Amino acid sequence: MNITLLVPTRKRPLLLQRMFYSAIEMAKYPDLIEMSVYVDNDDPVTKEHLKTMKGNIQVTIDNRIIMSDMWNKAYKKASANILFCGGDDLIFRTKDWDEKIVNMFDRYEDKIVLVFPDDLIQRERLATHFFLHRKWIETLNYVIPPYFSCDYADTWLNEVSNGLNRRIYLPDIIIEHMHYSVGKSTFDETYAEGRARYNRDNVPCLYSQLGNKRLEDIQKLKNVVKKV
Numbered sequence: 001m002n003i004t005l006l007v008p009t010r011k012r013p014l015l016l017q018r019m020f021y022s023a024i025e026m027a028k029y030p031d032l033i034e035m036s037v038y039v040d041n042d043d044p045v046t047k048e049h050l051k052t053m054k055g056n057i058q059v060t061i062d063n064r065i066i067m068s069d070m071w072n073k074a075y076k077k078a079s080a081n082i083l084f085c086g087g088d089d090l091i092f093r094t095k096d097w098d099e100k101i102v103n104m105f106d107r108y109e110d111k112i113v114l115v116f117p118d119d120l121i122q123r124e125r126l127a128t129h130f131f132l133h134r135k136w137i138e139t140l141n142y143v144i145p146p147y148f149s150c151d152y153a154d155t156w157l158n159e160v161s162n163g164l165n166r167r168i169y170l171p172d173i174i175i176e177h178m179h180y181s182v183g184k185s186t187f188d189e190t191y192a193e194g195r196a197r198y199n200r201d202n203v204p205c206l207y208s209q210l211g212n213k214r215l216e217d218i219q220k221l222k223n224v225v226k227k228v
Helices: 013-026 044-050 067-075 097-106 134-140 153-164 189-201 203-209 211-227
Strands: 003-009 033-040 057-062 082-085 090-092 114-118 130-133 167-177
Touching: 003 013, 003 067, 003 097, 013 033, 013 044, 013 090, 033 044, 033 067, 044 057, 057 067, 067 153, 082 097, 082 134, 097 114, 097 130, 097 167, 114 153, 130 134, 130 153, 134 211, 153 167, 153 211, 189 203
Parallel strands: 003 033, 003 082, 033 057, 114 167
Antiparallel strands: 082 130, 090 167, 114 130
């Protein structure tokens, strides 16, 4: 079964390449791994670098939009049934990670499950990057809730999957999050812009206001689980 990596990126071409190539290198079936990226049209460095990268890469170049909606735009060009929602600041560390992910989804006839690896920071506490099946996405009509300019999209999916009791942690798969907050990378322009949006938009307050929407999402997914 193919897997598509959905990855928004901005002004980090070398990090994006490192992430994708590590996924390919560690995959048991590298030819079945696809990446679909969303790139801002005012990011010429990334656009040019993508032309030099090898592999199955789908590219969407468009206007700057709210951050959490970028995964949804990238999804439109995805061909796989299993989708990985990730960022460009990751490194895949586990051999045959793709086979392990597919095997986990095969355990669920309804495919309504959120599967996530060890990111070596949040670990089991929070699924910062995760895998979903197309059936989950089609049920909710989005990959990521398109509301947040910074953060909280992962918190949303954690709350929803916990509400279903379908949040599955795979500690034997490591996809390391090379985040500046733990000294694994530098605090670059992209991180800085995200922090500014977080403060400007009062993202925690927005998240709180949308609680009923999360309850609706949980119920929609529960309905699918019951029908199978």
